[in-house]
Amino acid sequence: MSRAKKGLRIPIRLRLLGMMAIVLLGTMAVYLSLAAKLIADDRLTYAFDLNQKLVSVFSAQVRGTIESTAERLRLYGNMAVVERSIAAKNDLAERMLLSENDLLRIQLYLQNASGELVPVVTRVAEERLLPLEITAVDLAELDRSRPLPLASIGREQLLVANRSLPPSASLLTVAVAPRTDGVPPWVVCADVVPEKLLGVFAGSSLYAAYLVDFEGRAVAHPDVQKVVGRESLASTPVVRAALGSHGTRSGALEYDSGDGRALLGSWAHVGVGRLSVITEADRDEALAAAYRLVRLSILFAVAVVLAAIFVTIVVARRLTTPIRKLSVAAAELARGNYDIDPDVHSGDEIEDLADDFREMGREIRAGQVRLAQSAKLAAFGQLGAGITHEIKNPLGSIRGFAQLGLRAINDANQTRESFQIIEKETERCLEIVQNFLKFARKDPGKRAVVAVNDVVADGLKLVAHQLSTSQVRLHRELGEAPPVCVAARQIHQVLLNLLLNAEHAVGQKGEIWVSTATLDDGRVEIVVRDNGPGIPADVLPKIFDPFFTTKGEGKGTGLGLSVSYGIVAEHGGELIAESEPDAGATFRIRLPVATPQNLG
Structure with a gap:
């Protein structure tokens, strides 16, 4: 998590130490000056x-x-x-x-x-x-x-x-x-x-x-x-x-x-x-004698200041160590690790704060799950019309060839051909329904090492029929890419959100490009690009905000990109949006390659 520059940053430990030193030195200076004057006046008298x-x-x-x-x-x-x-x-x-x-x-x-x-x-x-x-x-x-x-x-x-x-x-x-x-x-x-x-x-x-x-x-x-x-x-x-x-x-x-x-x-x-x-x-x-007493007082004051500084350092360490743990936990939470445990046992208000922080992580995870399910249901509704249209055509063919087969029951060749077509169209319906059910099924979020191109290909199957119905050309440019450790269904959900948004943006006879590649830093990048009108400059910074949508009333929930952003962040990656006026929009999904550390 990046921190905005806000000038000079002074740790609490140093502030406590500085305040204690200033108070002690000021007190000792006043005491020594008064004591020295009183002693000197007394000795002079x-x-x-x-x-x-x-x-x-x-x-x-x-x-x-x-x-x-x-x-x-x-x-x-x-x-x-x-x-x-x-x-x-x-x-x-x-x-x-x-x-x-x-x-x-x-x-x-x-x-x-x-x-x-x-x-x-x-x-x-x-x-x-x-x-x-x-x-x-x-x-x-x-x-x-x-x-x-x-x-x-x-x-x-x-x-x-x-x-x-x-x-x-x-x-x-x-x-x-x-x-x-x-x-x-x-x-x-x-x-x-x-x-x-x-x-x-x-x-x-x-x-x-x-x-x-x-x-x-x-x-x-x-x-x-x-x-x-x-x-x-x-x-x-x-x-x-x-x-x-x-x-x-x-x-x-x-x-x-x-x-x-x-x-x-x-x-x-x-x-x-x-x-x-x-x-x-x-x-x-x-x-x-007064000078000797003042020197001894100075030595005593220095000893007191050093002892106080030591005590302050110990107290400050006990105070700031749990705060640092909370800061680390906050950074992990920002990266999508909602199960982080700050491991604070200070026995004071900071421990109570850590408990509240831990509970907040659980609530955020539960909220993300609910948001993801809501976004999935929204996508499910958008797919509904396309699925209905896709199933309607093969069902009409099945019915027509069944009727033809009944009329040509004495013609063995005609009957065989009709049943073959019925079988083909039935398989097509089953494939559409199975893909739809696979997406609609609740995802447990378990991660596994998979080939990124396989994940992308499976995700494209979910919308291929709908894009074809909308006469949107889909270009696939899948390059060489190392395996990644992801929850495949969650990545499918991200791709589905991006592709449905692209379809909405380009309209009929538009074009969408999906590509994969390996970046110079070793990460894998999935790019979804369209030739639509692009995203206005004043809208671009808000597109990942929850419930923000540019679609008309009843046509969007504003959760798709927000949930997608959270899913990618939870995988240790980043989702980037780029756009130029009248030059389409580009979304880049960047994921770390599979390692033993990110497995699970």
Whole structure:
């Protein structure tokens, strides 16, 4: 059965697979995108919270360390200003150096008569300067080159500054004074080795933490060289945010490091010494766990999609296999095999459809049998007039010669001749009646291997007398043809329908040609051609439709060609009609040759 071209054909299995894949992929994509965003936001929130806690902890540690040193320096300052002699003041400073191992130098500044702060006490722990490869002279030079803003310390009461000396001396200067709006009466300055602070800000693989002063210079940093070199970090966005904040104790932001890395930065003011604690964490490192979770989710999603595709393929196969069987059965039904069994046992609606399909085949076969019998009866009626005429003539001869024989009963020769003629005409009547009864007898449809020319010759006998009566010339052109496997009586019925239609078309003194031949593809062809007026172009596509007829009312049932078409199709062949205006009509019966497969 041929299928009309209707564009791209997509099997149901692929449609189910495609729909399932689209739904699953869409669902997984939405889920993964939402999950990734939620996880990333959660991890970022966690990272920011952790950074804030870190800067808070570091700030408290720095404040504790600085305030501890500042309290000792204030104690010294309060005691030193009470002492009147310089020697006593120096003695207190010496004892201060001995009690604090991280102190390198201690200085006491007092306000002179002109209101300026001048150093009155300077004590240096010379032995502690040796590991740093500096001397007291270097410290004095430091005071000259980078003096502290002593006059403004009173507002803050405490000042912390990085005054490291390259290449290896990291120094932290802590200055304290009594609170005042103007020049303080005294200031105590101490140069400290910032080992405790450097320990607080030791390196970590998860984050970087450091301490900056009011100028943004590194005071404590995992990279000691940044501290020794008094490197300015004020250009870093998080440091800039810390220095520019007014009235805000802490904050956080996300920014680009400049080398392509995204960083999460947090800051907090220490609260003393105009210091700020800074932490930086790599955004990708902070989200590493989230990325791993997303990758695992993607792998899980792929596994789910693959499993769903496998299940879809199995389900689709169970669904489409019986459908394909029904399609094959429909093709067989179109070829005339009405006993086809789709063999579907799916236990669902498709099995019910297959049962209905099987029942439909039986009903179609029964309907075809009824149609064939109706067509045969119609042909029987058309033959009736011809048979009556054919029998009438020999019966008249029989009666005439019987009467002649009675009159010439004493003439032996005349009597013998009359009975011979009676016998001949009687045999002629018997032949006509036997052929008619053979056609009228119900055909069981059993197929057998027969010579196609014999089938055609027997079929022509059914209409030979009627064609002769109608003065229609019948031309026989039977060529060499291999045997075919057919139900002979059914093929007789097809030939009878075609010949009676041709007789009707050509009228009296017309001509009909019947020929057989072998086609190039090996099939056998029986051709019935006439010289009638032909079939109109608008009628030709309809001639095989049931109940379609061009004959007048009461002269045709419209079943002959439809039944003939079904009979030929049931034999695995085809019935083709060809016609040109005023050039007659040609009908071609093409049948497959006999093989073990089509026997039966």
